[in-house]
Amino acid sequence: MQQCYPPGDTIVFVEGKNVILQDIEGRTYLDCFSGVAVNNVGQCHPKVVKAIQEQAAKMLHVAFLYHNVPMITLAEKLVQVSPKGLTKCFFAGGGAEAVEGAVKLAKKYAVVNGKAGLQIISLEHSFHGRTALALTLTGQSKYKVNQGAFANVPGVIYAPAPYCYRCVLEYPDCGLWCAKFIEEVIELKTTKQVAAFIMETVLGEGGIIVPPKEYLTAVRKICDEYGILLILDEIQSGCGRVGKMFACEHYEVTPDIMVVGKGVGGGMPLSAVVAKEKVAAAWTAGDHTHTFSGHPVVCAAGIAALEVLAEEKLPENAEKVGSHILQGLHSLKEKHALIGDVRGLGLMIGVELVKDRKKKTPATEEASKIKSAMVKRGILIGVGGLKKNVLRIQPPLTLTVEHADMLIDALDKSFTELS
Ligand SMILES: Cc1ncc(COP(=O)(O)O)c(C=O)c1O
Numbered sequence: 001m002q003q004c005y006p007p008g009d010t011i012v013f014v015e016g017k018n019v020i021l022q023d024i025e026g027r028t029y030l031d032c033f034s035g036v037a038v039n040n041v042g043q044c045h046p047k048v049v050k051a052i053q054e055q056a057a058k059m060l061h062v063a064f065l066y067h068n069v070p071m072i073t074l075a076e077k078l079v080q081v082s083p084k085g086l087t088k089c090f091f092a093g094g095g096a097e098a099v100e101g102a103v104k105l106a107k108k109y110a111v112v113n114g115k116a117g118l119q120i121i122s123l124e125h126s127f128h129g130r131t132a133l134a135l136t137l138t139g140q141s142k143y144k145v146n147q148g149a150f151a152n153v154p155g156v157i158y159a160p161a162p163y164c165y166r167c168v169l170e171y172p173d174c175g176l177w178c179a180k181f182i183e184e185v186i187e188l189k190t191t192k193q194v195a196a197f198i199m200e201t202v203l204g205e206g207g208i209i210v211p212p213k214e215y216l217t218a219v220r221k222i223c224d225e226y227g228i229l230l231i232l233d234e235i236q237s238g239c240g241r242v243g244k245m246f247a248c249e250h251y252e253v254t255p256d257i258m259v260v261g262k263g264v265g266g267g268m269p270l271s272a273v274v275a276k277e278k279v280a281a282a283w284t285a286g287d288h289t290h291t292f293s294g295h296p297v298v299c300a301a302g303i304a305a306l307e308v309l310a311e312e313k314l315p316e317n318a319e320k321v322g323s324h325i326l327q328g329l330h331s332l333k334e335k336h337a338l339i340g341d342v343r344g345l346g347l348m349i350g351v352e353l354v355k356d357r358k359k360k361t362p363a364t365e366e367a368s369k370i371k372s373a374m375v376k377r378g379i380l381i382g383v384g385g386l387k388k389n390v391l392r393i394q395p396p397l398t399l400t401v402e403h404a405d406m407l408i409d410a411l412d413k414s415f416t417e418l419s
Contacts, residue, residue: 011375016043019396019403021380029375032395032407033382037204037236037348040263041308042396048266048304055300062296064289071294074302078264078272081245081306083254088280090273091294095235095261096129098271099198101288102257103133105275106196106229109282115227117195118155121185125161125386127205128198128233137198140206140386159185161203162211165341165352166360171212179218186226196229196257197222201247204236207385208350208392210343216251229256229279235271236348239263240309240397243319243346250345266305268298314397318346321399325349328408336415338363349393351411352385362387366418373414379407 012024019042021029034040041048055070062068075089082089092098103120110117122128124139135143135151139158144151162178164171186194197219203209223230232255237247241263244250248258256279261271292298309315326344329351333339340354340363353363353370367389374381382392393407 018042018045018398028378030379030395030403030406032393032399033380034263034394034396035267036262036382037241037394038262038265039267040239040241040314040397041266041305041312042398043267045266045304045308047308048268048301051300051304052268052297055297059296061292063291064293068294068296068299070296070299070303074294074299074306077303077306078260078274081310082258082274083246083248085254085276086258086274087277088275090275090280090283090288091299092271092273092290093269093292093295093298094129095233095259095271096131096134097290098235098259098261098273099128099134099137099233100131101273102231102233102259102275103137103196103198104288105273105279105283106231106257108287109229109279110193110195112282115195116191116193118193119190120156120195121159121182121190121197121228122156123161123199123203124158125163125203125206125209126198126200126233127203128200142386157185157189159197161206161209162215163203163206163209164212165343176212176214176218179215179222182219182222186222186228192226194226194228196231198231198233200233200235200237201251202237202242202345202348204348204392204394205384207352207390208344208348210345211251213251216248216253220253223256231255231257231259233259235259235261236394237345239305240315240318241346241348241394243315243322245309245315247345247348264302264305265298266301266308268301270295270298270302309397312398315346317399318397321401321404322346322349324401325393325404325407328404329411332408332412332415335412336419338366338415338419344393347393347395347397347399350384351391351393353389353391362389364389367391369418370411370414373417374410377410377414379410381407 015022107117126139128137136153329342341352355361
């Protein structure tokens with residue numbers, strides 16, 4: 001269905017290798033968006049391809065009624081690299097499925113512990129997927145218009161995002177108002193029967209919003225005080241993208257449930273809910289699953305992808321190349337007035353464009369033009385943010401400093417051309 005794809009540059013891709021994609025006309029592109037932050041190990045990594053081929057020749061599918069070796073191995077490996085204390089895991093196919101699974105688990109946990117678990121707190125500017133509950137949790141109304149009450153699951157309440165660039169207060173003098181306000185939200189807008197607080201550790205689709213250092217510690221404290229589970233959605237920020245395996249490591253905070261997706265499958269459709277044992281214990285066998293949960297071929301790809309991340313030290317490379325890109329972007333900011341803010345962690349980078357720096361009027365059209373100008377220069381980037389005015393740079397974690405320089409040079413030229 002054509003309607004399901006965004007308008008804009010229509011390119012038909014036929015081949016990909018690491019950071020380079022080729023279209024049907026033979027043009028090549030430097031991929032700086034990774035199929036929306038998925039191809040962390042690069043396109044068609046030989047190890048991932050081999051694992052898929054070998055497992056496909058051995059056994060395709062058995063469903064959740066039985067165990068299979070790749071599923072067990074991946075569960076063990078994923079738990080090993082997850083924050084300490086998250087020891088149980090469940091697989092799904094896509095991010096939204098995993099988000100819904102995580103919330104379902106949190107609600108059951110509340111109920112088996114004698115609570116009602118009626119409400120979920122989510123963040124404004126967030127994105128959690130496009131199924132009914134995941135879209136309800138998404139804190140951006142633009143995704144919900146003209147769909148009746150589809151994304152209107154009762155009991156979802158929003159708290160302000162830690163969006164320093166657009167906050168009326170100045171960090172750190174604000175005293176972390178956005179975190180403190182969560183208590184107001186609990187006191188004023190809930191019946192104090194909250195099952196979970198869910199947030200993306202770094203907000204992706206909402207425009208690469210990086211919470212201040214102490215924000216997550218404050219959130220964790222509030223959750224503990226009110227007996228609320230903390231669910232961190234690491235679908236975009238996980239699997240090495242931010243220079244550590246998971247973004248919550250930067251904040252030294254462990255959630256009760258973590259949701260992983262995108263990069264975890266090495267390019268195959270895989271997601272996971274990773275939880276503390278006492279939380280996971282709320283589910284009894286058969287409580288929750290999908291037909292394709294723990295699919296052997298997909299899990300084989302996931303195992304290979306996790307091994308590649310470690311063997312090639314890709315989180316470390318993300319940190320190194322990400323810092324280099326941020327440095328380049330800060331220099332561009334001095335030169336191009338359209339750039340209002342540059343922010344990011346590792347290779348999860350946002351460049352917020354504004355028509356004027358004082359009023360911070362979102363430069364939506366300009367962002368779209370820069371993205372198209374970059375396509376003409378053979379570089380793929382993304383656009384996000386509530387007003388679609390944030391350039392998103394989320395390349396495979398295999399990107400080199402030389403590639404990064406090509407990106408900065410092309411951006412410089414595109415900004416100059418536009419002005
Ligand atoms: C943070 C986050 N959560 C959830 C999702 C939904 O994932 P999927 O599109 O695989 O359902 C996305 C997708 O972009 C995401 O970025």
